[in-house]
Amino acid sequence: MTEPGNTRHLFELFIFTDPFCTWCWGSEPVLRKTRESYGDQVRFVFRMGGLVESVKDFNDTLNKINGKNFYQKMAEYWEMSSQRHKMPVDSRFFAEYKTDFRSSWPACLAVKAAQIQDEELAARYLRRLREAGLAECLPIHRRQTQVELAEETGLDGEQLKGDIDSGAAGHAFEADMQEYHTQGGEAFPFYVVRHMGGEEIPLNGYVSSMALEKLLEKMSGGKLERRQPELTDDNVVAFVEKYGKVAVREVGELYFIPIREAAERLDRLVEEGRLGKMKAGNGWFYLPPTAPAAPA
Structure with missing residues (x-):
């Protein structure tokens, strides 16, 4: 696997x-x-940042979420945030798993264990954990679910467990958290944009694609080559087939079209049999037509 610092890339985008x-x-x-x-x-x-070390000790003063009201307020926060960022969420997670969800750190450790095996598969695994936990109400804090999703992604489930139990994933996780603080992380997501010429710029919190593109173009001195795919049915289907599960917002973002227009095109492609569709919390995922879909 390519390691950070390989000069084939113009930029490295570190994502905490x-x-x-x-x-x-x-x-x-x-x-x-x-x-x-x-x-x-x-x-x-x-990089993993460790959002919730302990539900009991959690304290987000800005959003008024703490250990006493965590499950109710975090569910409300997910719903409120979804209305803004437009990705689907299933806030029932916090009622469904109130009895045993105590920390986000086990899921972070699972990602670090996956990275020990294969960085590319680990990135797919992180995405699959997000889909499962935030939109499909699956218990990604539990070891069994972590292993099942790892194997679904193409990772070795037994090795994943072994790298967690041996402490190897924990050491890597600790290094990530130290780097987060050293680099000036104050929110999630937190980015460090590193140009291969040596310049680094940190970015705290949500960053729009337009803002990120402008920064990359500026830092590159015009050397980046940008591709904008044409909005066609074939290209939309190819995008869904490439990634496996796609939300409406992701199509709208890629083609710079309104959510409603993206949803109408996707739904028409479903009616034509070119795509599948499955319920995902307060929204939907669109799938390749051969992919298994959960009941709506």
Whole structure:
């Protein structure tokens, strides 16, 4: 696997995140658009930040979420955030798993264990954890679910467990959190945009695709080659087939069209049998037509 610092890339985008962070989930359309626009010119490097070490001790004064009201208020926060970032969420998670969800750290450890095996598969695994936890109400804090999703993604489930139990994933996670603080992280997501010429710029919190594109173009001195795919039915179907599960917002973001227009096109493609569709919390996922769909 390519390691950070490889000069084949013009940029490395370090993304400090957490599988349970709703605004990290809300940033997925931005990341997918960046991938589609710049390809291998921008290398993504995922770091785990550890959003919720302990529900009991959690204290978000800005959003008034703490250990006493965590499950109710976090569910409300997911719903409120979804109305803004437009990615689907299933806030029933916090009522469904109130008895045993105590921390987001186990999911972070699972991602670090996946990265020990394969960085590319680990990135797909992180995305799958987000889909499962935030939109499909699956218990991604539980080891069994983590292993099942790892194997679904193409990882070795037994090795994943072993790298967690041995402490290898924990050491890598600790290094990520230290780097987050050293780099000036104050929110999630947190980015460090590194130009291969040496310049680095940190970005705290949600960043729009337009703002990120402008920064990359400026830092590159015009050397980035940007691709904008044409909005056609064939291209939309190819986009869904490439990623497996796609939300309406991701199509709207990629083609710079309103959510309603994206939804209408996707639904028409479903009616024509070119795509599948499954319920995902307060929204939908669109799938390749051969993919298994959960009941609506």
